[in-house]
Amino acid sequence: xxxxxxQTTDLLGWDAGWYKTIAEAGYSGAGxxxxxxxxxxxxxxRVLSHLPGAGDHVGIVLxxxxxxxxxxxxxxxxxxxxxxxxxxxxxxxxxxxxxxxxPAFVLVMGYAEALAGLLAVAVFLGARSRxxxxxxAAALLGGLCRPLGVLLxxxxxxxxxxxxxxxxxxxxxxPPQAVVGRARRATSAGGIGIGGIGGRDLxxxxxxxxxxxxxxxxxxxxxxxxxGDGLAPFTLQRDAARHGSTGNPLxxxxxxARGTFSGELGTGLHVPWLLLALLxxxxxxxxxxxxxxxxxxxVLAAVLTGSNLDSAERYVYGAxxxxxxxxxxxxxxxxxxxxxxxxxxxMTLYATLAFTLSYVP
Numbered sequence: 001x002x003x004x005x006x007q008t009t010d011l012l013g014w015d016a017g018w019y020k021t022i023a024e025a026g027y028s029g030a031g032x033x034x035x036x037x038x039x040x041x042x043x044x045x046r047v048l049s050h051l052p053g054a055g056d057h058v059g060i061v062l063x064x065x066x067x068x069x070x071x072x073x074x075x076x077x078x079x080x081x082x083x084x085x086x087x088x089x090x091x092x093x094x095x096x097x098x099x100x101x102x103p104a105f106v107l108v109m110g111y112a113e114a115l116a117g118l119l120a121v122a123v124f125l126g127a128r129s130r131x132x133x134x135x136x137a138a139a140l141l142g143g144l145c146r147p148l149g150v151l152l153x154x155x156x157x158x159x160x161x162x163x164x165x166x167x168x169x170x171x172x173x174x175p176p177q178a179v180v181g182r183a184r185r186a187t188s189a190g191g192i193g194i195g196g197i198g199g200r201d202l203x204x205x206x207x208x209x210x211x212x213x214x215x216x217x218x219x220x221x222x223x224x225x226x227x228g229d230g231l232a233p234f235t236l237q238r239d240a241a242r243h244g245s246t247g248n249p250l251x252x253x254x255x256x257a258r259g260t261f262s263g264e265l266g267t268g269l270h271v272p273w274l275l276l277a278l279l280x281x282x283x284x285x286x287x288x289x290x291x292x293x294x295x296x297x298x299v300l301a302a303v304l305t306g307s308n309l310d311s312a313e314r315y316v317y318g319a320x321x322x323x324x325x326x327x328x329x330x331x332x333x334x335x336x337x338x339x340x341x342x343x344x345x346x347m348t349l350y351a352t353l354a355f356t357l358s359y360v361p
Contacts, residue, residue, distance in 0.1 A: 007357050012059050014354070014361055016110030023049065024058050027226075035227070036236035039219055040145040041065070041112045062110040069114035070107040074098055076121040077320065083129055083176050086327070093336055094327035101326075102273070102346040103317040105354070106361050116146045116318055123152050123212075127159035127291070128176055132204035135159075136211040143215020147234055148318070151298045152212040155291035160205035163197055172290060249304035270309040274300075277316050280325045287328050292321040310360040313350070 012020055015037070021030040022042035045062045048054060054061050074095055081091040098104065107114045119142040126135030135156055142149035162172045224230030238246075253271060277300055285293050299319040303312050316322060330336040353359035 008355055009357060010355070011063055011109045013357075014109070014111075016062070019045070019110050019112065020059050020062055023062060032227075032232075033236065035223060035232050036147075038112070038145055038147060038149070038216075038233065039222075040141055041115050044115075059110070063108070066110055066112075066114045067108055069118050073107070073114055073118040073121060076118055076125060077323070080121055080125050080128070081324075083125060084324075085176065086324075089331070090327045093330055093340075094323055096340055097323050097326045097343065098320070100340060100344045100347055101317055101323065102343060102350050103313040103361065105347055105351040106314055106317075109361070111314075111361075112145055113314065113318060116142065116149065117320060119145060119149075120152060120318070121320060123156060124291070127156050127208065128289075130175060132160075132201070132208040136204070136208040139208060139211035140215040143212040143217075144219060145215075146318070147216075147237060148299060148302060148315070150212050150216040151295060151302075153209055154298060155295040156212070157209045158291040158294060160209050246305050247307045249301070252304055252307060252309065255307075270312045273313050273316070274304065274309070277322060280322050283329060284321055284325050288321060288324060292324070295319065296321045314361055 018030065018034055018037050019042050022034050022037060022039075023045040026046075027034050027039075041062075045058060045065055048065065049058050049061050077094055077098055078091055081094055086094070099107075103113075107117075119138045122138035123135050123142060126132065126138060139149075139152045139156055142152045158172065159175070161169050162175055163169075219233060220230040223232055229235075253274065258268075281293070281297055281300060284296060296319040300316060303309070303315045326339065330339050350359055350361070354361040
């Protein structure tokens, strides 16, 4: 009797295998398709793998890096919550949701999510607290980490525009009260500028705005010089088996929903979460600063305009303001308990499906 053998994978499965191979053999050794994975994580792992005794354990190094980044992501969220004045109870809920959201299991896999999440929070932390050097450094690395990292330029531009004496910009409001005094001291000592904002401070803001596109440009230029196709890291994502070609978001959602009744249950499972994300975006527009809303909307739009919704939950999870919304709307204890239990059950289900090759994380 030969029974049916269940196929499984591990923490280095799915896209983690690509990052591991790139770290070991470079893009040339991993093949042309590997260029859709941005270089920051494999480059970091490759460097650390040269430490004594680590050369034969690239996979372990990769997992150590991403798990340390996951810890850093959580700590950075705590710091950002304090800057935004969210309170200890909201921060408590935020940490639980960040760890137990349905796609959160990828934080411990060899994926770039933990590193990208840490960098995204650092960008907002720097921009919202007027520490433009931090925002610039994190945004530059964010542009080197993921294709969507370039979108970090938008929230930085919004925060950089606060305080400029230009029509319409007063509607943006001031930065968090916790940093207003420090920001005033910094801008008062910056030389000739605009509207009381020193010239050096204006330059720091501009550098921070351009940092994420500059990070992506570094990889694009390298790809062009090495392979003759600089846009390949982006165009490779448009393959039907990956993110797919650009489509109408309503058509994409409708097609996915219809898949539930035509044997494509996995595709249909994306729809409820994406509708929930759209609802959360509306709440976000009422509860959080506009920089959070614009960035999250752009990330969600990038997901919804792809004809293939595989990994949609993971991409949306990468926009951490959705976690802030979850923490804000579950203030009642019974609501929080129900939401967390449901989220944990969903994460367990999705992780089980992913490790049995039944769901694309």
